[in-house]
Amino acid sequence: MQPLTLVPLPDIPLIRQGDNLADIVVNALKANKLEIKDNDILVLTSKIVSKAEGRIVNLETISPSLRANELAEQTEKDPRLVELILRESRELLRFRPGAIIVRHNLGFVCANAGIDHSNVMGQEPDKDPGGGVKSQSSNLEQNNWVLLLPEDPDKSATEIRLEIEQKIDRKIGVMIIDSHGRPWRLGTVGTCVGLSGIPAIIDERGWKDLFGNTLQVTVVGVADELAAAGSLVMGQAAEATPVVLVRGFPYPLANATMKDLLRPPEQDLFQ
Amino acid sequence: MQPLTLVPLPDIPLIRQGDNLADIVVNALKANKLEIKDNDILVLTSKIVSKAEGRIVNLETISPSLRANELAEQTEKDPRLVELILRESRELLRFRPGAIIVRHNLGFVCANAGIDHSNVMGQEPDKDPGGGVKSQSSNLEQNNWVLLLPEDPDKSATEIRLEIEQKIDRKIGVMIIDSHGRPWRLGTVGTCVGLSGIPAIIDERGWKDLFGNTLQVTVVGVADELAAAGSLVMGQAAEATPVVLVRGFPYPLANATMKDLLRPPEQDLFQ
Numbered sequence: 323m324q325p326l327t328l329v330p331l332p333d334i335p336l337i338r339q340g341d342n343l344a345d346i347v348v349n350a351l352k353a354n355k356l357e358i359k360d361n362d363i364l365v366l367t368s369k370i371v372s373k374a375e376g377r378i379v380n381l382e383t384i385s386p387s388l389r390a391n392e393l394a395e396q397t398e399k400d401p402r403l404v405e406l407i408l409r410e411s412r413e414l415l416r417f418r419p420g421a422i423i424v425r426h427n428l429g430f431v432c433a434n435a436g437i438d439h440s441n442v443m444g445q446e447p448d449k450d451p452g453g454g455v456k457s458q459s460s461n462l463e464q465n466n467w468v469l470l471l472p473e474d475p476d477k478s479a480t481e482i483r484l485e486i487e488q489k490i491d492r493k494i495g496v497m498i499i500d501s502h503g504r505p506w507r508l509g510t511v512g513t514c515v516g517l518s519g520i521p522a523i524i525d526e527r528g529w530k531d532l533f534g535n536t537l538q539v540t541v542v543g544v545a546d547e548l549a550a551a552g553s554l555v556m557g558q559a560a561e562a563t564p565v566v567l568v569r570g571f572p573y574p575l576a577n578a579t580m581k582d583l584l585r586p587p588e589q590d591l592f593q
Numbered sequence: 594m595q596p597l598t599l600v601p602l603p604d605i606p607l608i609r610q611g612d613n614l615a616d617i618v619v620n621a622l623k624a625n626k627l628e629i630k631d632n633d634i635l636v637l638t639s640k641i642v643s644k645a646e647g648r649i650v651n652l653e654t655i656s657p658s659l660r661a662n663e664l665a666e667q668t669e670k671d672p673r674l675v676e677l678i679l680r681e682s683r684e685l686l687r688f689r690p691g692a693i694i695v696r697h698n699l700g701f702v703c704a705n706a707g708i709d710h711s712n713v714m715g716q717e718p719d720k721d722p723g724g725g726v727k728s729q730s731s732n733l734e735q736n737n738w739v740l741l742l743p744e745d746p747d748k749s750a751t752e753i754r755l756e757i758e759q760k761i762d763r764k765i766g767v768m769i770i771d772s773h774g775r776p777w778r779l780g781t782v783g784t785c786v787g788l789s790g791i792p793a794i795i796d797e798r799g800w801k802d803l804f805g806n807t808l809q810v811t812v813v814g815v816a817d818e819l820a821a822a823g824s825l826v827m828g829q830a831a832e833a834t835p836v837v838l839v840r841g842f843p844y845p846l847a848n849a850t851m852k853d854l855l856r857p858p859e860q861d862l863f864q
Contacts, residue, residue, distance in 0.1 A: 325598050325599060325600040325601075325826075326598070326599040326822070326825065326826050327596050327597070327598050327599075328596060328597040328598075328822075329596040330596075416862040416863065417862075418862060421862070423862060430777065430778070431776075431777040501811075501813070504775075504814070504817075504856075505702075505776060505856070505861065505862065505863040506701065506702040506855070506856050506861060506863070507701070507784075507814060507817065507854050507855060507856055508794055508812060508814060508853070508854055508855065508856050509793075509794040509795075509812045509813050509814025509815070509816075509817065509854060510811070510812065510813055510814060511813075511814045511817050511818050511821065512818060513778075522780075523779055523780040524780075540772075540781070541779060541780045541781065542772070542780050542781055542782075542824075543775070543778060543779060543780025543781060543782045544780070544825060545780075546775075546778065546780065546782050546821065547782050547783060547821040547822065547824055547825040548822075548825060549821075550782065550817065550818040550820075550821035550822060551597070551599075551818065551819075551821060551822035551825060553813075553818055554597065554815060554818040554819060554822060554842075554843065555596075555597050555843065557843060571825075572825065572826065572828060582779070583778050583779055583780060584777070584778060584779065585775075585776070585777050585778055585779050590776065590777060591687040591688075591689060591692070591694060591776065592687065592776040592777070592863045
């Protein structure tokens with residue numbers, strides 16, 4: 323009867339390119355007297371990973387292709403943003419005004435290739451080092467910076483995990499999440515885009531139920547369930563709590579890849 | 594920095610038609626010296642609600658229609674089960690061997706109309722009252738009992754909530770969850786099929802991000818995020834922990850309906 327506990331880490335500063343997330347997380351844990359134990363999991367929003375890895379792009383530097391211009395007109399989006407969406411994707415699945423659904427280069431289906439316009443700010447050298455808001459950049463029309471997903475979130479998660487494990491001498495899991503929409507339901511939910519040291523799915527086929535019947539179709543997306551839980555604790559509007567410490571994940575740590583969560587295209591009934 | 598905590602309730606007995614779930618949950622809380630506080634949420638698997646409401650069906654009583662027989666052949670499923678799936682659905686969306694994707698009468702899209710074959714047992718009067726397993730019924734081939742989703746899960750959640758609130762004099766939320774598959778990702782995730790006293794979505798459009806930019810598209814499916822978290826704690830194979838006590842849900846209790854989570858068909862790009 324172990325409870326699952328998710329603690330949002332306070333005191334994570336605004337992240338900028340080149341920042342060492344392992345250091346920052348360990349420092350935040352210490353500052354809050356939070357001990358990390360074996361089998362704990364750290365859930366990070368993809369935004370801070372992208373920022374640390376410099377995946378920020380100024381739309382002013384992007385020249386949209388003919389195809390991007392066409393699609394931008396059909397979707398009422400900035401052609402430069404559409405150009406980035408297409409570059410980040412291996413397949414365009416659906417579009418309508420306001421939304422472009424793609425299969426991302428990383429393999430999953432999502433809206434707008436996971437490119438994020440919120441909580442992004444340029445890295446001007448004169449920016450207030452305390453992370454303060456410069457009033458002249460504070461509205462969306464003037465903000466041309468967008469954030470791409472990390473290039474290889476599994477690799478990012480592994481690097482962060484190994485570095486933290488070395489610093490604190492504990493075996494942990496690390497997950498990177500993003501907020502994804504769903505085709506038939508409203509509202510985004512936290513979804514795993516990268517992980518390290520955590521099982522992605524638990525395949526219970528062949529297990530027995532309470533009555534000794536053999537379960538037939540139960541493959542559980544435990545990583546996505548944890549991603550949703552982590553997202554709930556982080557909130558969305560302000561990324562003041564971009565890291566969540568999880569204790570009591572009910573499955574043993576294990577090696578997996580985010581790709582274990584992707585349905586093979588030949589099983590896809592909704593391409 | 595409030596943590597989110599999910600505690601699986603032990604000592605929930607096997608549920609049978611007519612059982613009072615409010616009584617059972619309150620007793621389990623007492624037996625485990627778990628205090629329930631204002632703003633706590635109880636997450637229940639739909640299975641126990643269906644059982645208490647007698648939504649159990651013996652396939653031997655079902656005569657499949659011509660259409661059910663046809664679809665059963667195409668999907669390699671029991672025609673009587675297919676008949677029930679069709680009766681429980683307002684629209685057939687896709688099928689392949691092993692899977693029938695429908696829009697359920699309740700409005701959401703799911704596989705097999707949420708009809709469950711696991712952890713279901715007949716209600717023979719001579720059944721071991723302790724809930725033990727009679728060996729002659731313990732394998733799937735002999736088990737013709739299936740479980741339909743509750744007829745009106747929002748109503749069920751409301752009834753359970755009001756009854757528990759009256760017993761313990763606290764304001765709480767109640768959610769009923771089921772495990773749903775996803776079109777492009779492997780593994781089921783816990784999904785809200787009914788709720789009472791809990792917000793379904795949080796609409797953050799118009800809120801400001803950290804830099805004062807206005808958020809444009811952030812509607813968060815907080816009820817589904819909580820459902821996923823609850824499901825993670827319950828596990829799947831044995832429903833020994835069909836109820837989870839949640840503390841620290843980061844939004845105020847509110848009135849909502851599961852239908853708030855459903856994307857209107859005119860916005861559906863993947864019908």
